[in-house]
Amino acid sequence: MTPHPPLTEHYSGNDGKTAYINQLFDAGSKHYDAISDWGFLHSGPFYNRWALRRHGLRKGDQVLDVACGTGSVAVEAARILGSADTVTCLDPSEGMLSVARRKLRARFVVGRAEQLPFSDDSFDFLTMGFALRHVTGLEEAFREYLRVLKPGGKVLILEITKPSGRAGAFLFRLYFGRIYPFLTRVFTRSRDAQAMMVYFWETMDACVRPESVLGALRSVGFVEAKRIGLLGLFSEYTAVKGPPTG
Numbered sequence: 001m002t003p004h005p006p007l008t009e010h011y012s013g014n015d016g017k018t019a020y021i022n023q024l025f026d027a028g029s030k031h032y033d034a035i036s037d038w039g040f041l042h043s044g045p046f047y048n049r050w051a052l053r054r055h056g057l058r059k060g061d062q063v064l065d066v067a068c069g070t071g072s073v074a075v076e077a078a079r080i081l082g083s084a085d086t087v088t089c090l091d092p093s094e095g096m097l098s099v100a101r102r103k104l105r106a107r108f109v110v111g112r113a114e115q116l117p118f119s120d121d122s123f124d125f126l127t128m129g130f131a132l133r134h135v136t137g138l139e140e141a142f143r144e145y146l147r148v149l150k151p152g153g154k155v156l157i158l159e160i161t162k163p164s165g166r167a168g169a170f171l172f173r174l175y176f177g178r179i180y181p182f183l184t185r186v187f188t189r190s191r192d193a194q195a196m197m198v199y200f201w202e203t204m205d206a207c208v209r210p211e212s213v214l215g216a217l218r219s220v221g222f223v224e225a226k227r228i229g230l231l232g233l234f235s236e237y238t239a240v241k242g243p244p245t246g
């Protein structure tokens with residue numbers, strides 16, 4: 001299952017999607033931190049750390065942050081772990097990775113969620129922050145997450161979900177569809193940054209509902225797949241790799 005139908009005004013086919021997204025984040029990378037900082041009222045570091053703690057990240061865990069971007073989730077993971085020695089950050093965008101490399105001394109790898117360049121049973125905790133909409137296939141990515149996690153390992157996916165009520169959906173559309181891209185252009189004076197935020201909105205608007213994400217996690221073999229919704233806006237998906245069978 002794809003996380004949303006193809007956005008054919010931007011690309012066609014999976015290869016087109018991958019190339020479009022790469023170019024988008026490479027070009028917008030130098031603005032990404034500032035935009036997400038004011039756009040979410042400076043809540044990002046606190047929220048990421050709070051979510052990681054609540055979902056059980058512990059000292060000593062081998063962590064893989066898929067779609068690390070500029071390192072927002074990985075930095076908070078390293079803070080909880082006490083160092084970045086056991087943190088691996090993966091992203092396809094060299095632009096985003098180059099910003100992340102300046103923030104923490106983790107292991108950085110260029111790659112994509114759908115084809116992780118790691119051996120089976122390598123990690124205790126796998127995170128993906130606000131990037132699920134960019135994979136080409138949910139099951140494709142989740143199969144890889146299951147493979148690289150150790151038995152008992154946990155996946156934590158943070159996402160933004162369009163509210164289901166009419167008033168919430170209206171405010172969501174107004175803010176993410178209009179105000180956020182407009183202010184991005186005004187503050188950054190960058191068309192690339194604005195394009196990144198327009199695409200951010202379009203993918204959230206078109207994204208599959210949470211039940212489909214949970215269904216995809218279960219279908220590849222994860223157990224205890226759950227979603228916690230916060231403020232009618234944030235989704236935290238978690239699931240566990242069960243013990244070896246047979």
Ligand SMILES: C[S@@+](CC[C@H](N)C(=O)[O-])C[C@H]1O[C@@H](n2cnc3c(N)ncnc32)[C@H](O)[C@@H]1O
Binds near residue numbers: 066068071
């Ligand atoms: C909105 S940013 C999120 C970055 C970071 N996780 C955060 O919380 O700020 C989305 C990131 O997903 C990455 N990305 C896009 N397609 C991907 C894929 N197929 N696999 C892994 N990462 C991908 C982009 O390069 C970008 O850095």
